[in-house]
Amino acid sequence: MTTKPSERIVVFVTPAQKLAITNTADGLGISVSELMRRAVLSFNATSEQVKVAGLVDRLRAPKTPDPLNVALRQVAERAAAREARDAAQVAREASKQTLAAEKAEESNADYTDDLASPDASDEDASLSGRP
Numbered sequence: 001m002t003t004k005p006s007e008r009i010v011v012f013v014t015p016a017q018k019l020a021i022t023n024t025a026d027g028l029g030i031s032v033s034e035l036m037r038r039a040v041l042s043f044n045a046t047s048e049q050v051k052v053a054g055l056v057d058r059l060r061a062p063k064t065p066d067p068l069n070v071a072l073r074q075v076a077e078r079a080a081a082r083e084a085r086d087a088a089q090v091a092r093e094a095s096k097q098t099l100a101a102e103k104a105e106e107s108n109a110d111y112t113d114d115l116a117s118p119d120a121s122d123e124d125a126s127l128s129g130r131p
Contacts, residue, residue, distance in 0.1 A: 005033070
């Protein structure tokens with residue numbers, strides 16, 4: 001005595017999966033419902049296999065960006081930009097100080113050269129006997 005199926009189970013599949021299931025059922029000459037009943041009733045997976053299949057599905061699923069990771073990445077990028085800006089400012093200040101020191105050295109050297117070398121007019125005065 002067989003009873004006619006009267007309960008419904010809704011299964012969501014992708015369009016490609018639906019086409020594959022329909023083609024398989026047509027190839028076997030049975031309805032999609034009969035194919036699904038036979039497949040499920042002959043399915044003999046262990047709980048470990050079901051867990052692994054679930055893990056594989058989750059690994060293949062597209063990943064949405066984790067809001068915390070996005071926020072942390074933004075903070076890190078801003079900190080790196082701030083550090084680069086600060087380093088550039090320090091380099092500019094050091095460059096200005098170096099240029100100022102070089103100019104000061106040049107001025108001191110010019111002043112020292114002026115003191116060390118006698119003036120042409122001093123030489124003329126000493127040669128002529130003028131004070």
